[in-house]
Amino acid sequence: MNFLAGKFLTDWLEGLGRISLLAKEAINSLVTLKVRWQDFLFQLYFIGVKSQSVVLVTGAFTGMVLCAQTYFQFHKVKLDTATLAVVSVSMCSELGPVLTALMVAGRVGAAMAAEIGTMKVTEQIDALRTLATHPVDYLVVPRLMASFIALPLLTAESITIGIVSGYLVGAFLLDIDPAYLYYNMLKHTMGIDVAVGMIKAFIFGGIIAIVGCYKGMTCGEGAEGVGRATTEAMVFSSITILISNFFLTLTLSRLLHLYD
Amino acid sequence: MIEVSHLEKTFGSVLILDDVSFRVETGESVVIIGRSGGGKSVLLKHIIGLLQPDAGEVLIDGENLCGLDERQLLRVRHKFGMLFQGAALFDSMTVAENIAFALRREGNPTEAEIARKVAHALELVELSGTENKNPSELSGGMRKRVGLARAIVYEPQIVLYDEPTTGLDPVVSDSIDHLILRVRDHLKVTTVVVTHDMRSARRLGQRILMLHNRKLYCSGTADEIFNSTDPVVHRFVNGISLPTEDLVL
Numbered sequence: 001m002n003f004l005a006g007k008f009l010t011d012w013l014e015g016l017g018r019i020s021l022l023a024k025e026a027i028n029s030l031v032t033l034k035v036r037w038q039d040f041l042f043q044l045y046f047i048g049v050k051s052q053s054v055v056l057v058t059g060a061f062t063g064m065v066l067c068a069q070t071y072f073q074f075h076k077v078k079l080d081t082a083t084l085a086v087v088s089v090s091m092c093s094e095l096g097p098v099l100t101a102l103m104v105a106g107r108v109g110a111a112m113a114a115e116i117g118t119m120k121v122t123e124q125i126d127a128l129r130t131l132a133t134h135p136v137d138y139l140v141v142p143r144l145m146a147s148f149i150a151l152p153l154l155t156a157e158s159i160t161i162g163i164v165s166g167y168l169v170g171a172f173l174l175d176i177d178p179a180y181l182y183y184n185m186l187k188h189t190m191g192i193d194v195a196v197g198m199i200k201a202f203i204f205g206g207i208i209a210i211v212g213c214y215k216g217m218t219c220g221e222g223a224e225g226v227g228r229a230t231t232e233a234m235v236f237s238s239i240t241i242l243i244s245n246f247f248l249t250l251t252l253s254r255l256l257h258l259y260d
Numbered sequence: 261m262i263e264v265s266h267l268e269k270t271f272g273s274v275l276i277l278d279d280v281s282f283r284v285e286t287g288e289s290v291v292i293i294g295r296s297g298g299g300k301s302v303l304l305k306h307i308i309g310l311l312q313p314d315a316g317e318v319l320i321d322g323e324n325l326c327g328l329d330e331r332q333l334l335r336v337r338h339k340f341g342m343l344f345q346g347a348a349l350f351d352s353m354t355v356a357e358n359i360a361f362a363l364r365r366e367g368n369p370t371e372a373e374i375a376r377k378v379a380h381a382l383e384l385v386e387l388s389g390t391e392n393k394n395p396s397e398l399s400g401g402m403r404k405r406v407g408l409a410r411a412i413v414y415e416p417q418i419v420l421y422d423e424p425t426t427g428l429d430p431v432v433s434d435s436i437d438h439l440i441l442r443v444r445d446h447l448k449v450t451t452v453v454v455t456h457d458m459r460s461a462r463r464l465g466q467r468i469l470m471l472h473n474r475k476l477y478c479s480g481t482a483d484e485i486f487n488s489t490d491p492v493v494h495r496f497v498n499g500i501s502l503p504t505e506d507l508v509l
Contacts, residue, residue: 119350126310127348131362131410132337134330 019214026140026210039142047108047143048150054103055154056161062095063087063162067169071176081180085188087166092193093200096159098245101151101204105237109212112143113233116216117226125217135217144209151205152198159197196252203248204241211237261286262307262418262450267316269302276302278474280316286417289444289451291465293458293485293496298471300454301345301422307452308340308420309333320418341411341449342420347403349395355382355406356391362414381409384446385439401432405439412443419443421453425460437463458497462486470496 029035070086116139119125125135163185171178212233219229262284269277276299284290294300305311306318309325318325320336328336349358359378363369382388385405395403404424411419421440425433437460444451453464461468461482468485470477472492478485486497495502
């Protein structure tokens, strides 16, 4: 039992070390701009444009249900008009970035692992290396760069559509006074809440790209290896997003003096 | 010149290569033969730095590849072209884009210049007119020829072939052999071929190296190897199994 626990811990630490080295290599390459712009634009299209529908639907329905639930509770203490403020602050700093990142991790992180994993098992990554091309420059950097840019933009969309949907539900379904709803939302939502959401989205973008690429580049042999890498990319990036979100919330609240 | 000395490689607890040493002179054509799973492809990947040995050295024109990091290895790999067993074409690119890949990474060649070099490489492998096809539209033999065109388009000094005729019919295999000879003579490259195909080995190898039981078992000209009286070599080149190796059906 101790042996198994020791092996699990060793493997976990080894994996953590490898993924950190990959991240370091990718960021070094990113800052020296060793990237083909065509590849970057394609990834930006794939991650940013093609994820819009799923992100918008998620944002809209999250805003709507959050508005309804908040209203049901606030109505008991006659705080109906504060409903949209809760939706807005929650969407900006927590639900917008986290749910967007989870949806993109499912769609894009898994696709990255599958594509790179297939390239690995068919020796295409070795072929890249023989053609004097660093796999990190060619495969990881465009995806990382596109994720860094796309995630904050998708999150902003998700936040916007979530608040608008919440407003529509509050004003037209729940009969809350639209003027107070809107006024309280503006009064309690600070620029810093939006900034926190954007910072988180930027970091989650990096997590999705690095985990997806790492899982692809280290995938096992054959179809089974690619399948496992795809699943693990989605699961690991989702878990990492949720765990890091907690620590980011604490750290950012301290750094930005959110609740002073 | 390629110099491999006292190379050792282990995967997990399995020793694949044990104290392998040999030299390939500039412009020479060497074939490596040996049984399946005997470490031939692993040896080839060490020569181009895709794998790092546990012990020993690989020197390319006097420069030791062992201990170089991936970015330092990229510089050395400009000297190499490699044809993979499954061709390893980039399936998201057309034939022309595959071949032009290495050209685009260097300097800023014009599109006209790239197109001219791609057309010339395709002509050399007798596949003119396939520029816009996708790899999935090509047969196995055509894929290998495109892989070869991609490996030679930037005129490397050394070309490595990993089982270039495996899985191909005898006629296509013959045409691939001719292509390898043509590339060797046309570009004056150093050639290292890993193969199971004894006909190809005889035709392509100015010198043949045989791996057996993880070691370099013997080395000699094609005639010396094919006329060897050593029982291991004789059995291998003539495809004779021992009774203990017969499959039970």
